[in-house]
Structure formats: structure tokens, C-alpha cells
Amino acid sequence: xLEYTYYLILLTIFSLVITSGRATAQDPVQVSPEIYxxxxxxxxxxxxxxxxxxxxxxxxxxxxQRLAYSLTPAKxxxxxxxxxxxxxxxxxxxxxxxxxxxxxxQNIGTTEAKMLIxxxxxxxxxxxxxxxxxxxxxxxx
Numbered sequence: 001x002l003e004y005t006y007y008l009i010l011l012t013i014f015s016l017v018i019t020s021g022r023a024t025a026q027d028p029v030q031v032s033p034e035i036y037x038x039x040x041x042x043x044x045x046x047x048x049x050x051x052x053x054x055x056x057x058x059x060x061x062x063x064x065q066r067l068a069y070s071l072t073p074a075k076x077x078x079x080x081x082x083x084x085x086x087x088x089x090x091x092x093x094x095x096x097x098x099x100x101x102x103x104x105x106q107n108i109g110t111t112e113a114k115m116l117i118x119x120x121x122x123x124x125x126x127x128x129x130x131x132x133x134x135x136x137x138x139x140x141x
Contacts, residue, residue, distance in 0.1 A: 032058035043121060050115040057106035067118040069095045075109035090115070 028036040029048060035058045040047040052058070060081065070090040078086045081102050090096075090113075107113045 026059070026061045028058060028061035028063065031061050045121060046119040048117040048119070050113070050117055052105070052107040052113045054107055054110050054112070058104055060102065060104045062100070062102040063117070064100050064119055066098055066120070067095060068098055069116045069118075071114040071116060072112065073109070074107065074113035074115065076113065077106040077108045079104045079106070
């Protein structure tokens with residue numbers, strides 16, 4: 001019995017170590033609350049404000065399909081889970097329809113970057129409904 005308990009404890013520790021390094025889908029508001037703020041959240045949409053100072057980087061997170069509206073010009077470095085990097089320039093007043101993604105973003109510009117992000121929920125209040133993606137950069141952001 002003691003040997004069985006010993007193996008069970010080792011298996012549990014091993015499982016925790018293996019899964020701790022794995023990238024998981026996380027809410028940007030939860031992992032980077034200093035950058036993302038929920039403005040409105042109901043059963044139809046979630047409106048998030050993104051506000052990053054020059055050099056500021058958020059933690060790896062996931063987003064569903066969404067509408068992004070740039071309140072300021074922004075130069076951003078987008079890092080995918082595999083480490084690939086895409087630099088993006090958003091112009092003030094532009095809107096983008098973007099597909100689901102997991103990434104981290106750094107403001108590489110010299111001014112504060114501000115955007116509004118609108119996540120459209122399905123009728124059950126869950127993940128976003130599928131819509132055609134319009135991404136002017138063909139990028140993972």
C-alpha cells in the first residue's frame with residue numbers, strides 16, 4: 001500500500017511539472033489586468049480597453065474572433081506561442097476584424113497604444129460566433 005501511495009504522489013508531481021510549462025488559453029484581462037480593462041460584459045458582447053505604455057508587454061493570452069478599433073496609432077510586436085514575431089502598425093481610427101488567436105503583444109512604439117476590443121458572444125453567452133475574418137496584415141494578432 002505504501003508503494004502504491006508513493007507512485008501515486010510521483011505521478012501527480014510529474015503531471016504538474018509537465019503541464020506547468022504548457023501554453024494554455026488565458027483571458028487577457030486575468031493575466032494582464034494592468035493593460036486590459038473590461039468596459040462592458042453582457043450575454044451579447046464583451047468590450048475591452050487595451051492600453052499599453054511604450055515598451056510594456058502583456059502575458060501570453062487567447063482571444064476569440066473580435067473587432068479591434070485603434071484609438072491611437074500603435075506599433076506592436078506580436079509574439080505567437082511558437083516564438084514567431086510579427087510587427088504590426090495600427091493607424092488611429094482603423095477597425096479590424098480578427099480571428100481567434102493566442103499571442104503576447106508588446107508596444108514597441110514611442111507613445112501609449114490604446115484600442116477597444118469587442119468580443120461577440122454566441123446566444124448562450126459563450127465563445128464568439130463564426131464570422132468572416134478580415135485581417136489587413138494576414139498576421140497572427
